[in-house]
Amino acid sequence: MLDTDVLVAGAGPAGLLLAAELALAGVRTTVVERHPERPPYCRGFNLNARALDLLARRGLAEDLVAEGHRVPHAPVTGLPGPLLLDGTATGHPFSLGIPQTRVEEVLEARAAGLGAEILRGHELRTFTQTPDDVSALLHNGRTIRARYLVGCDGGRSTVRKQAGIGFPGVDARWYALLGDVECDLPYGPSAGPDGRTVFVIPRPGYVRVIVREDAPPSDKNEPVTLDRLQAQVDAVLGRHVELRNPRWLSRFGDAARLASRYREGRVLLAGDAAHIHPPAGAIGVNVALDDAFNLGWKLAATVRGTAPEGLLDTYHDERHAAGARILANTRAQVALEEAGDEPWADLMRRVAAHPAGNRALTEIITGLDTCYAPGDHPWLGRLAPDVPISVGGRATHLAALLHPGRPVLLDLTGSLSAWSPAVEVVPGTSLSDLDIAAVLLRPDGHVAWVGVPGSGDDGLAEALHRWMGGVPVRA
Ligand SMILES: Cc1cc2nc3c(=O)[nH]c(=O)nc-3n(C[C@H](O)[C@H](O)[C@H](O)COP(=O)(O)OP(=O)(O)OC[C@H]3O[C@@H](n4cnc5c(N)ncnc54)[C@H](O)[C@@H]3O)c2cc1C
The missing domain is CATH 3.50.50.60 (FAD/NAD(P)-binding domain)
Known part of the structure; x- marks a missing residue:
């Protein structure tokens, strides 16, 4: 069991x-x-x-x-x-x-x-x-x-x-200390006399201070203490700037x-x-x-x-x-x-x-350029844009069709209903200037097939077969 x-x-x-x-x-x-x-x-x-x-x-x-x-x-x-x-x-x-x-x-x-x-x-x-x-x-x-x-x-x-x-991959060449603390440094980089910087990021009720360590630590897992962070900040700035009330102290590197x-x-x-x-x-x-x-x-x-x-x-x-x-x-x-x-x-x-x-x-x-399967239509393989559409006379958006997490065939011509129930066919009309007749969306919103006006359902069976299964591909 x-x-x-x-x-x-x-x-x-x-x-x-x-x-x-x-x-x-x-x-x-x-x-x-x-x-x-x-x-x-x-x-x-x-x-x-x-x-x-x-x-x-x-x-x-x-x-x-x-x-x-x-x-x-x-x-x-x-x-x-x-x-x-x-x-x-x-x-x-x-x-x-x-x-x-x-x-x-x-x-x-x-x-x-x-x-x-x-x-x-x-x-x-x-x-x-x-x-x-x-x-x-x-x-x-x-x-x-x-x-x-x-x-x-x-x-x-x-x-x-x-x-x-x-x-x-590659090991870290450098490590930086991180402290969620309170201090009087301005937001952004503060440079010391030799050009090295301490970076301060605003956070709700505190700041995140980041400063590179001079040399990789002998043990990267050794816990970071406030004293250690304070010493590094002071060394880089060439003066003492008090760090107070630490909430989290850590270290990260550039390993990939x-x-x-x-x-x-x-x-x-x-x-x-x-x-x-x-x-x-x-x-x-x-x-x-x-x-x-x-x-x-x-x-x-x-x-x-x-x-x-x-x-x-x-x-x-x-x-x-x-x-x-x-x-x-x-x-x-x-x-x-x-x-x-x-x-x-x-x-x-x-x-x-x-x-x-x-x-x-x-x-x-x-990652907005993510394209899983480039093809001869610019939408293919990419996340379908969240265009306005009308479904059953109600204005909505393409992304809303995906809320249930199922594949969807958006049919803007009313000619693809025969593909149901192999896939959920949603008849709709475009509320923008779209030059497509239909689009097959994977559950993650990436485009598996695009029908352009006049092309009927060419290639749709293959796309369904490839991504959704259970659909015979015609000879
Ligand atoms: C200082 C810092 C700042 C960052 N800032 C950003 C940022 O601004 N924006 C951003 O996008 N990313 C940021 N990141 C990166 C981001 O935090 C991680 O990439 C993200 O958390 C990865 O998510 P995850 O679910 O893969 O792993 P994690 O969030 O690490 O989750 C893994 C979980 O698995 C659990 N776990 C581990 N081993 C076991 C086990 N054996 N059994 C059961 N549970 C286990 C852990 O306890 C943990 O809860 C930052 C990271 C750091 C360190």
């Missing part, structure tokens, strides 16, 4: 969104999280445009947007000016300032509300897998048997290590590693468990959500037995490639920051100062 269909290790952003997606699809899901409670400190503080676009496909963005504060540009490291979101391919042309912990709370409530079991204070220690199932042993001796195990257990992932999945496989049999990886990278561009939470959103519907269809052959492997294909791009983008930003007067860095700064170049960089760094 199986205890659950999918066991998720880790209740961070990746694990919680994945659990919510699986539960939405009716898949029995259990999350084990080693911390009894969510830690009081908060790592990330932003959702980017791409993550908000994805969350909007489940109706989850609106409330978060109402709660957070909007910044009209995307975080970037190494460029003198901002990356603007105006005119980029998004329904959310801003970054949202919101604590990661708040996003986790919202996702946890949704996952639990949809029926996922969330076991806090439960640490996965080891697991074994057979061709039919996975058995995980917890710290308390309990065993949980599931069809699949997903390691959403962070950068030091136990699941990744025990699955024997390699984590190639990517799991060699996102799937090993019945075990999968998502989020930091699959990739670590420098914090440039404040992207980690956003990529974790992107992984989970891509995996959720594919794993659900696989568990339910409706997935076409190979669907689950497209998770590796699509997200491993995305992970490699994230590593490259974040490492490039660090290189840019360190490049000084190098001619190539000057060129990049000029590209970023050019409106079209700035837009392209924004789309690359935020």
Whole structure:
């Protein structure tokens, strides 16, 4: 007897969104999280445009947007000016300032509300897998048997290590100390006599101070003390600036590693468990959500037995490639920051100062340019834009069709009803100037097929067969 269909290790952003997606699809899901409670400190503080676009496909963005504060540009490291979101391919042309912990709370409530079991204070220690199932042993001796195990257990992932999945990449060349404290330094960089800086980021009721260490520590896991942070800040500034009331002290580096496989049999990886990278561009939470959103519907269809052959492997294909791009983008930003007067860095700064170049960089760094299967229509493989449509005489938006988490064939010509029930066909009319007749949306909102006026349903059967299964392809 199986205890659950999918066991998720880790209740961070990746694990919680994945659990919510699986539960939405009716898949029995259990999350084990080693911390009894969510830690009081908060790592990330932003959702980017791409993550908000994805969350909007489940109706989850609106409330978060109402709660957070909007910044009209995307975080970037190494460029003198901002990356603007105006005119980029998004329904959310801003970054949202919101604590990661708040996003986790919202996702946890949704996952639990949809029926996922969330076991806090439960640490996965080891697991074994057979061709039919996975058995995980917890710290308390309990065993949980599931069809699949997903390691959403962070950068030091136990699941990744025990699955024997390699984590190639580069070691950290430098480490920085981080302190959530109170102090009288101004926001932004403060330079010392030799040009080194202490960076101060405003946070609610405190500030986050970041300063690079002079040399890599002998033990990177050694706890950071206030004395150590204070000494480094004073050394860099060449004067004493008192740091008070520490809430969280930590250290991070610029290591970059990517799991060699996102799937090993019945075990999968998502989020930091699959990739670590420098914090440039404040992207980690956003990529974790992107992984989970891509995996959720594919794993659900696989568990339910409706997935076409190979669907689950497209998770590796699509997200491993995305992970490699994230590593490259974040490492490039660090290189840019360190490049000084190098001619190539000057060129990049000029590209970023050019409106079209700035837009392209924004789309690359935020992942708005994500395209899983480019084709001969610009929408193919990309997240379908959230265009206004009318369905049953009611004005709505394309993203709303995806709230139930199922694939949808939006039919703007009224000629495709025969494809039901192979796929849910939604007859509608466009309320904007769209030059398409129909579009097949995967549950994650990415476009699997586009019908252009006059082309009928050419290629639709193949697209359904490839992504949704169960549809015979005509000879
Ligand atoms: C200082 C700092 C600032 C950051 N700022 C930003 C930012 O502004 N924007 C941004 O997008 N990202 C930011 N990040 C990155 C972001 O926090 C991570 O990328 C994100 O949390 C990854 O989500 P995840 O779900 O993959 O992993 P995690 O959030 O790390 O979650 C993993 C979970 O698994 C649990 N776990 C681990 N092992 C086990 C086990 N064996 N059994 C059960 N549970 C286990 C852990 O307790 C944890 O809760 C920042 C990171 C740091 C360190």
